[in-house]
Amino acid sequence: MNLQAWIDKGYELMIDYGPKLIMAIIIWFIGSWIIKIILRGIRKTLEKGEYDVSLKKFLLNLISWALKIVLIVVVLGTVGVETTSFAAILAAAGLAIGLALQGSLANFAGGVLIMLFKxxxxxxxxxxxxxxxxxxxxxxxxxxxxxxxxxxxxxxxxxxxxxxxxxFTSHDTRRIDLVFGVGYDSDIKATKEVLMNQLESHPKVLKEPAPLVALSQLADSSINFNVRPWVKTEDYWPVYYELMESTKQALDAAGIEIPYPHQVEIRKQG
The missing domain is CATH 2.30.30.60 (SH3 type barrels.)
Structure with a gap:
């Protein structure tokens, strides 16, 4: 093939593919510009939502790659490349990867949900x-x-x-649920006064919501009282332990018995 033939062939290719190539370049630059605008808007939205940093980066990268793949397919189609088989290959590869990483994808989806809904x-x-x-x-x-x-x-x-x-810590306050059982010979009113006094005198028990002392059960060997103080969440366990100890001491001081099993020793005669 002589030089003139090469020139003629090049001219034909330029006539056939030149406009398509120029259009593809224009689409690439315009598409890249649009993708940047979309990513910028998504980034601002994620920042307003105060999402986890790792989630924001991952979502931005995922969306960026997805948009770029779409743009590449459009550009190839503009040039004249058959994109049907290309899309089929991408779909098959995605399916294979999804099946291979089924458990990991489920964990990833769960992580995204946790970071989104918190x-x-x-x-x-x-x-x-x-x-x-x-x-x-x-x-x-x-x-x-x-x-x-x-x-x-x-x-x-x-x-x-x-x-x-x-x-347990999503709210600022928590209720402590205690149960104290006293003997059937105990005075109900006096017992409630002792229990309530322990709640009202504790500096970390909140006034609102108001603490509660109520007779809850007539059990086989005891009268059970529900004791329900409200505290700040960070004070839950310190107050729990302090009330258990101080209430036992207060009941003992008031002569109110907390029933417990007694062992009776039987001695043989002879």
Whole structure:
């Protein structure tokens, strides 16, 4: 093929593909500009929502790649490349990856849901999946808890997001539920006064909601009283232990018996 033939071939290609190539370049630059605007808007939205930093980065990267793939497919289609097979390959690859990483994807989805809806945050005391602990770290795939005896508990986010979660520290106040049983010979009014005095005299028991003392059960060997003080969440366990001790001492001082099993020693005669 002589030089003139090459020139003629090049001219034909330029005539056939030149406008398409120019259009593809224009679409690429305009599409890239639109993607930046979209990502900027999504970033501002995520920042207003105060979402987790790792979640924001991951979502931005995921959306960015998805938009860029769409843009590439559009550009290739503009040039004249058959994109049907290309899209089919992407779909097949996505399906294969999804099946291979089914468990991980479920944990990822659970992590996204936890970070979006925030049923708990770092520092909260929660009970979930039969485990109790303080949230130490929330990651994309797992959540780490620290148990009361300082063990690390790692829970997959998939089952965590789909199960029951009890958050003990989501509110500023908590109610302490105590039960004290006294003997049937005890005066009900005097017992209630002793119990209520313990609540009203404790500096960390809140005035509102008002504490409650009520006779709750006539048991086989005792009269049981429900004692319900409200405290700040951070004061729950200190007040719990202090009331258990001080109330026992107050009942003893008032001569009010807390019944307990007695062992009777039987001696044989002879």
């Amino acid at each position: 049923p708990f945050k770092v520092g909260d005391l929660i009970q979930a999946q039969g485990e109790l602990g303080t949230v130490k770290e929330i990651e994309i795939f797992t959540t780490k808890l620290k148990s009361p005896d300082n063990k690390e508990i790692i829970l997959p986010n998939g089952v965590l997001s789909n199960g029951n979660i009890t958050n």
